[in-house]
Amino acid sequence: MEVKKIVVIGAGQMGSGIAQVCAQSGYDVLLQDINQDAVDQGINSIHALLTRAVEKGRITDVEKDGTLSRLNTSTDLGDVHEADLVIEAVIENLDVKKELFQQLDNIVPAHTILATNTSSLPITEIAAVTNRPEKVIGMHFMNPVPIMKLVEIIRALQTDDETYEKIEHVTKELNKTSVTVNDFPGFVANRILMPMINEAIYTVYEGIATVEDVDTVMKLGMNHPMGPLTLADFIGLDTCLYIMEVLYEGFGDSKYRPCPLLRQYVQAGWYGKKSGRGFYTYA
The missing domain is CATH 3.40.50.720 (NAD(P)-binding Rossmann-like Domain)
Structure with missing residues (x-):
């Protein structure tokens, strides 16, 4: 029909x-x-x-x-x-x-x-x-x-x-x-995107670079239209965490382990743009 x-x-x-x-x-x-x-x-x-x-x-x-x-x-x-x-x-x-x-x-x-x-x-x-x-x-x-x-x-x-x-x-x-x-965890888009975002968060968590500098590297160095941490804020950090947990549970591979800083931000209610605060602050 x-x-x-x-x-x-x-x-x-x-x-x-x-x-x-x-x-x-x-x-x-x-x-x-x-x-x-x-x-x-x-x-x-x-x-x-x-x-x-x-x-x-x-x-x-x-x-x-x-x-x-x-x-x-x-x-x-x-x-x-x-x-x-x-x-x-x-x-x-x-x-x-x-x-x-x-x-x-x-x-x-x-x-x-x-x-x-x-x-x-x-x-x-x-x-x-x-x-x-x-x-x-x-x-x-x-x-x-x-x-x-x-x-x-x-x-x-x-x-x-x-x-x-x-x-x-x-x-x-x-x-x-x-x-x-x-039908596998994360399909294609999020199986590739979310680990990249998670790794960007680890880069900040480990003190390697600031949020702004991580985003600048990916925009100017990799020609991404938006930095991964800005993108994470727009997606919602709670959503990012949930998808990382699905990947981690679905594959049982430590490379999908959510960054502790991501988990902490979600626990604080810092979900990104929709809550007014994530890696950046929004009016």
Whole structure:
């Protein structure tokens, strides 16, 4: 069956971004979250981004209005019952995701594909709690979703070819570039990125260089658009720690051991930009 209606669960930064690009690409979209404030904030964010795009001449007012007309919201999980594709973008916690997928499995039609935007968690394990493991797959969008072109499509051990092909088609319709990844901790993006960030934190922890100098080395010496510690602040240090713990547990290799300084910052509530303080201080 053709994918026509997409439900995005979780109205945070990732979920609202996914909902926006789906609606801009012509899909009917329901943005669902249990928290009305989160839904309102997500829609306000989409509206602001579309308005900015109009002001910069990237889209027209007609395109903006069309996108918004295809977006609906809900705080009731039962409203997802007509979805052809569900994309989950809730908190990066395996137990939460497994419980949600069990609920979805009992609500949506038999043809519905269940996708997760997890950045590191085992999709094979998430698929196993449903009665449709062959229709469970990973769609790891990059942040910020409306700008970044890449989507990692992660096949669980159980994912069938039909499901993969449909998700590959949807990804193209979203004007994104996909890469196919097998289900191992961190996939590709975070298996490479997070150890680099962790090593940058160790460099500061061991007193080798300052935060600013580490970032300058990587920007001017390696031509990175953003230093790894600035990037860590934007991702969220709590998220970085969680992914490093997934890698460390998943591979049992000491090279993935989270830096003690990263753990200490998270314990202090210094999560980065979203909390106002991380490796840098934000107004």
